Amino acid sequence: MNQPTDPRRKFRITGLCDLERFARCLAVVLKPGDVLLLSGDLGAGKTTLTKKIARELGVDENEVSSPSFTLVNIYEEGRIPLVHADLYRLGPGADLSEIGIVDAIGEEAILIVEWAEYGQGAFGAEALEILLEWVDEERRDLTLRPMGATWEARVPSLAPCMGSEGAPGHSPSILRKKWPGV
Numbered sequence: 001m002n003q004p005t006d007p008r009r010k011f012r013i014t015g016l017c018d019l020e021r022f023a024r025c026l027a028v029v030l031k032p033g034d035v036l037l038l039s040g041d042l043g044a045g046k047t048t049l050t051k052k053i054a055r056e057l058g059v060d061e062n063e064v065s066s067p068s069f070t071l072v073n074i075y076e077e078g079r080i081p082l083v084h085a086d087l088y089r090l091g092p093g094a095d096l097s098e099i100g101i102v103d104a105i106g107e108e109a110i111l112i113v114e115w116a117e118y119g120q121g122a123f124g125a126e127a128l129e130i131l132l133e134w135v136d137e138e139r140r141d142l143t144l145r146p147m148g149a150t151w152e153a154r155v156p157s158l159a160p161c162m163g164s165e166g167a168p169g170h171s172p173s174i175l176r177k178k179w180p181g182v
């Protein structure tokens, strides 16, 4: 039941080049204080997308590793500092005070959170939610859900980078169960 004004966006990326292209467009509109909330199963590409965004910010992507054990990694060498968190190990209902990332919101850094759904909405009203879904070895479906006025305004500018294969059409029911409203 997507309306023309529906701020959600879903598209398919067909490989790492496509992901890089999306990351490049996204990085152009990123500014300090932004929050990107990544969801999707293990192997969906959350860390890989973070690496590509980091690269666009001027960080060596080979230096970017999954913070599954450290919970938070900070990269300060790019044009905007990047805080990269992974809530997987904290589990559902994660107590974010343990890792202090909520304090980082609205500061000078960009915050990217993997397994953001475990944070249960602790990230404020302004964020870009990105759901990644595995299609096959190389392809992923991405769904963008802009939260708040600034992301609703920025997401349309990402349209030229939303995949090379075209929209995959309606979401399967399994996705709707996992991500109500998509």
Ligand SMILES: Nc1ncnc2c1ncn2[C@@H]1O[C@H](COP(=O)(O)OP(=O)(O)O)[C@@H](O)[C@H]1O
Binding pocket: 013, 014, 015, 016, 019, 040, 041, 042, 043, 044, 045, 046, 047, 048, 049, 066, 114, 137, 138, 139, 140
């Ligand atoms: N189009 C794609 N987008 C993202 N990852 C991809 C893509 N194609 C292949 N991959 C591979 O899938 C794996 C995704 O792993 P990772 O980013 O660690 O997932 P997650 O952080 O979601 O658990 C990486 O090995 C990556 O190289």
Ligand SMILES: [Mg+2]
Binding pocket: 046, 047, 048, 066, 086, 114
């Ligand atoms: Mg990861």
